[in-house]
Every structure is written in structure tokens, then in C-alpha cells.
Amino acid sequence: MVYTDLLNDAVPVGTVAAQSEAVKRRRSARRVPSRQFLGLAGILGFLLVWELVPRVGLVEPRFLPPASEVIGALARDFGLTAFWVAVGETMLAWLLGLVIAIVLATVLGFIIGSSSFLRKLTNSTVEFLRPIPSVALIPLAVLLFGVKIESTLMLVVYASFWQVFIQVLYGVADVDNVAMNTARSYGLGPVARVRYVVFPTALPYLMTGVRLAASVALILAITAELVIGSPGLGREIALAQSGGAISGMYALVLATGLIGVAINLVMRWIERKTLSWHSSVRSEVIV
Amino acid sequence: MKILKGFGYALALPVILVVIWWAATLGETNFFVPTPGVLAEKFGETWFGERIVSDVLPSIARLFGGVVAAIIIGIVGGLLIGSFKWLRDLTEPVLEFFRAIPPPVLVPVLMLLMGITDGMKVVVIISGCVWPVLLNTIEGVRAIDPVLSDSAHTYGIGGWARIKYLVLPSAGPQIMAGVRQCLSIGLILMVISEMFASSSGLGFTIVQFQRSFAIPEMWSGIVVLGLIGVAMSFIFQFTERKILRWYHGLREVENAV
Numbered sequence: 001m002v003y004t005d006l007l008n009d010a011v012p013v014g015t016v017a018a019q020s021e022a023v024k025r026r027r028s029a030r031r032v033p034s035r036q037f038l039g040l041a042g043i044l045g046f047l048l049v050w051e052l053v054p055r056v057g058l059v060e061p062r063f064l065p066p067a068s069e070v071i072g073a074l075a076r077d078f079g080l081t082a083f084w085v086a087v088g089e090t091m092l093a094w095l096l097g098l099v100i101a102i103v104l105a106t107v108l109g110f111i112i113g114s115s116s117f118l119r120k121l122t123n124s125t126v127e128f129l130r131p132i133p134s135v136a137l138i139p140l141a142v143l144l145f146g147v148k149i150e151s152t153l154m155l156v157v158y159a160s161f162w163q164v165f166i167q168v169l170y171g172v173a174d175v176d177n178v179a180m181n182t183a184r185s186y187g188l189g190p191v192a193r194v195r196y197v198v199f200p201t202a203l204p205y206l207m208t209g210v211r212l213a214a215s216v217a218l219i220l221a222i223t224a225e226l227v228i229g230s231p232g233l234g235r236e237i238a239l240a241q242s243g244g245a246i247s248g249m250y251a252l253v254l255a256t257g258l259i260g261v262a263i264n265l266v267m268r269w270i271e272r273k274t275l276s277w278h279s280s281v282r283s284e285v286i287v
Numbered sequence: 288m289k290i291l292k293g294f295g296y297a298l299a300l301p302v303i304l305v306v307i308w309w310a311a312t313l314g315e316t317n318f319f320v321p322t323p324g325v326l327a328e329k330f331g332e333t334w335f336g337e338r339i340v341s342d343v344l345p346s347i348a349r350l351f352g353g354v355v356a357a358i359i360i361g362i363v364g365g366l367l368i369g370s371f372k373w374l375r376d377l378t379e380p381v382l383e384f385f386r387a388i389p390p391p392v393l394v395p396v397l398m399l400l401m402g403i404t405d406g407m408k409v410v411v412i413i414s415g416c417v418w419p420v421l422l423n424t425i426e427g428v429r430a431i432d433p434v435l436s437d438s439a440h441t442y443g444i445g446g447w448a449r450i451k452y453l454v455l456p457s458a459g460p461q462i463m464a465g466v467r468q469c470l471s472i473g474l475i476l477m478v479i480s481e482m483f484a485s486s487s488g489l490g491f492t493i494v495q496f497q498r499s500f501a502i503p504e505m506w507s508g509i510v511v512l513g514l515i516g517v518a519m520s521f522i523f524q525f526t527e528r529k530i531l532r533w534y535h536g537l538r539e540v541e542n543a544v
Contacts (some may be wrong), residue, residue: 038376046381063399124297125304133471135490136509139497143505219389223475226391227482234392241395249399253392259394260387261289 054209065247074251083236086253090232093149094214094221094263097156101217102210105161108166114198119169130166134159135222135227142228143267147271152224159220160213164206171205172198204275218263222256313525321401321503330507338492345509346477346489349405353412354473361417364453365424365462375425378501390415390476394483408480408488413513415470415476423465430511460534470519489515 007054028139050067053059076081112118136153141151175198225234232257305323321329334343368374370380382445393414407542431454439445439453453486455462481490528535 019442033473035376038373038496039380042377042379043384045377059400070340089384121300127520128301128513128517131471132509132513133474133478133516135475135482136512138478138482140509141492142497143502156422173508202452215387219391219475221387223391223479226394237395241399246399249395253388253396255386256392257388260389261384263386264383285454 037268042085055224062246067251068252069247070250071246074254077248077255083255084229086233086236089149089223089224090221090259093152093156093224093230093232094217096149096208097153097221098160098214098217100158101157101213102164105164105209106119106158106206109165110172110194110198113169113172113202117175123170126165130162135223138224138227141224147229147231151228152221152230154234155224156217159222160217161215163213164209167205167209167212169204171202174205175201177204206275208273209272211261212269214263218256220261288353325503326506326510329503330510331428333504334511342492345405345487346481346490347515349408349488350412350473352476353409353477354416354470356409357413357416357469357473358420360413360461361420361465361469361471362424364417365421366428366450366460368421369425369428369458370454376428382418382422382425386418390472394476394480408477411480412473412476416473419468419472420462423461424458427461428454428462431457449459456533458532463531466528467523469524471516474512474516474519502527 020259029113047067050064052066054061054064055064099127112122137158138151141154145151145154179197179201183193188196210218221232222237223231224230224235226238227234229235229238233252237249237252237256308320310324312320322331360445368378390411394411397407397411401410406464435457439449444452477488478490478493480490482494489508493505493512495504496505496508
């Protein structure tokens, strides 16, 4: 039964054996239903597995509460002011850090990117500083700022700066020579050239950088709160864990995932809006 | 001459920065910022002793193990999920959600499930790093040129040969982009898992220095992490050039036209 279904879809036979495990688990969804339906089925299946694993006793419920319990805890959280305050603090650190990083990176990127001398001069330093993991700065942030939002900001800005900066450098380097020379011969000044030639060329790259930076910034904001203990969702998670409020902790983890999904969706939407004029469909992964 | 000039460009700014740093710390004794001399001295003292065996190497081993496992799981899982449309549709929302969870929050979760062990740290690294590789592989497999796919089908290329000669090469660039993200997340998670709960390892040592206000030692630890990051990025670029040589060549030809 399982196999006939698969074979009808003309599946390479060699992989069927490896598939069967996954197939059995997800039997409930079958036969070319619409995308959304399958996606929903996937989510429900996942929740069902999560519900069953602790109930059956594969993992102790003490350590992994069933899904219903965690979702209940999350729903309770939604009614609490403390939860929203923590979310607000995390989002504030995220937004401030992201904005600072974007502004810094854009300005520096345009200045350095438009001069080949500066590009060559800074290249080695940039290549050295960029791979330094931002979490290496955690001890420094603690020393300088203690458990305040500034320590979170420092990590967020450092991590997201590079994402945007590198993209802007690529973007500015990508300017079409013909377009640039045309602008020059029409007598456009330096400011107008940046506004009408360089900026539109670099904008798609900039937006890619911003989108990447947005998710990196969230990771670092939560990390800083978790490890340093600056106010926000991350600290709540650490507190819930050490306080033994296990389903509360899982609920907060779920909440961070939801925030992450929301940020991804919003960023994609902003990207589509700002680049609606851009004709080519860019491949956004190879950078 | 050209090489000399390149060297000049590469070294000029770092040298200038170090000189500024040296000059700025010359007169005063700022508690937070050590002079370059003190830092270099502490660096040698701190990291070239038994610490390299007791802290640095185990950390790197965990990082390496976690990242390699994540890459393998990601590619195999991605090939599997990417090859079937219904499976892709079924799993996509769940996978997107897992990717959106900031990986560091998995540290307390896994600590609870597995206790504070080396295994936990490796699993933390795997569970954070696997998503970019997995999702990029799925995307790469999905985006295979249909003409190539049909040709392979017509010639009766199936099974392992199809994966080796068609699927892996055409998803290669995407997979490597995922691997790049995976490496930097892995390094972050290695440090965090050790900062959060550990009694050994790089992250633990650095936090320990900070708590005991051993500032130059703490800085030297940050430098070690930086060096590891730089080394990983070099190794990655080197490997990527090797594996995707055909792809970079193709891009150059396309760009030249």
C-alpha cells in the first residue's frame, strides 16, 4: 500500500527503502492535495508526534512536556503583561541594533566601496574582523555595560553590521560602467551620481543584507539576554529553566520561533515592496 | 612589484591600527584596554601551555564533530525532502519554523533533555547548524534545470548516479552557501554552550577570566576566538574553490560576456 502509492509518483526505486520510514510517519497526508493543506498537515503531524512522545513515555514529561501543555502555557503568557514587556525589550534591542548597524554599514559601505584605494586598504582588516564571532564580545560587553540593554546592542550591532556592510560593498562594486560614464558625460555631480546610479544598483544587495541582518540580529539579541542576562525574552528563558518552569520555558522558545517567522515574513515583504521596480529576479543565496 | 604592493595594502591598515592602539595606551593605564605588548605576552602565556590541550582542542573537536554531522544530516535530509514535492510541501512550514528559532535558545532546552555533557554540546551545534544546510539543499534540489533532469531520465540515469552527476553538482552552489552560514552559527553555538554550562572549553575559560577581572587574558581569549573564526573562513573558502571550481569558472565566463 505504501509502496504502490510511491511508485505511482514515479519515484526512483533505490530511495524507496530509505523513504519508507518517513512515509509511514506522514501517511495521513496523501495524493496531491493543495500546498497549504499539506503544510498544515505537516504542522499538525509534528504537534501530534510532540504530544505523543512524552505521553507514551519515550521522553520524560518532566523534561519535554506534551505540546498541548506548552501551547497552553504560551496562551497564558499572551495574557501576561510581563511577557509582552519582555517581548518589547527584545524587539527594542533588535530594532535599535539593526537600525544602527544598517546606517553605519550603508554609510561606510558607500564611502569605502566607491574608492578602489580604500577598498584595497581595508580589505585585509575587513576579512579579519568579519569572521570573529560576535559572541566573543560577550565578556567585553558585560565588563563595559553590565546587564543592560547596551550590552545586547553591542552584540547585535557588531553581528548585523558585517552582513549589511559586505553586501553594500558588493553592490557598489557592481555599478555598470556604461551607466556611470553616461551619468558623468551628462554632467551629474558626485551626489547625483550616488543618488541615481550607485544607489539603485546597490539597493537589491542592501536589501539582501538587511534581511540577513534582521535574522542575525534576533539571534544575537536573544543570545545576549540568555547568556548575559540583559532584560528580554532570552533572560526569561534562562530564568524559567533554572526555576524549573519547564512548560513555560518551552512556551518562550516557541514564542521566539514565532517572532523569528514574523521577522522573516515582514522582511521579505519589505524587500518585495522596495524592489518592486527591479526587473531581474535575483538569486539571493550566492553572495 | 605587484605582489609587494598587495602586501603593502594588506598590511598598511592593520599596522596603522596597532600603532594607534599602542600610542593610545602608552601614557595611561586603562583597566579595560591592555597595551599591545601586554596582550601579546599574556596571549603566549595563556594559550601556549596546557590550556591548548585542556580547553582549545576539545572545543575545536566538538565544533568540528557538530558541524560535520550537521552538514551530512542536512545534505542527506535535503536530498530526500527536495526530491519529492509532497514531502517538501508537508515539511516546509515546520522546517521554516525551526529555522526561525534562534539556535542559542536550544542550549537550555537540550541541557534539560540531555544534561551537561559533551554530547549535549555537539547536539546543540548540530541542531543549530543543520537548518541552513538542509533548507538550502532542498532549495537547490528543487531548482534543478528541468531539461537536465529530463535528459538524465531519458538516458536511464537513476539512483545513485543521478544524485552524483546531476543533483549534487546542480545543488552544489546553494549547498555551499548553506555550509557557510552553518560554520558561523556553529562557532557561535560552541562558545555559547560552553559559556552557559561547562567547566572546560574556550567559552568557559573566557567567561572565567572576565569574572575574575583578568582583563588581558580575557582579551587574549577573544583573539583566539577571532583566529579560529578567520581560520575557518579561510578553510571554507579554499574548499569551496576546490569543490565548486567548475561553477566559479562558469560564472567568470558568463560575467565576461
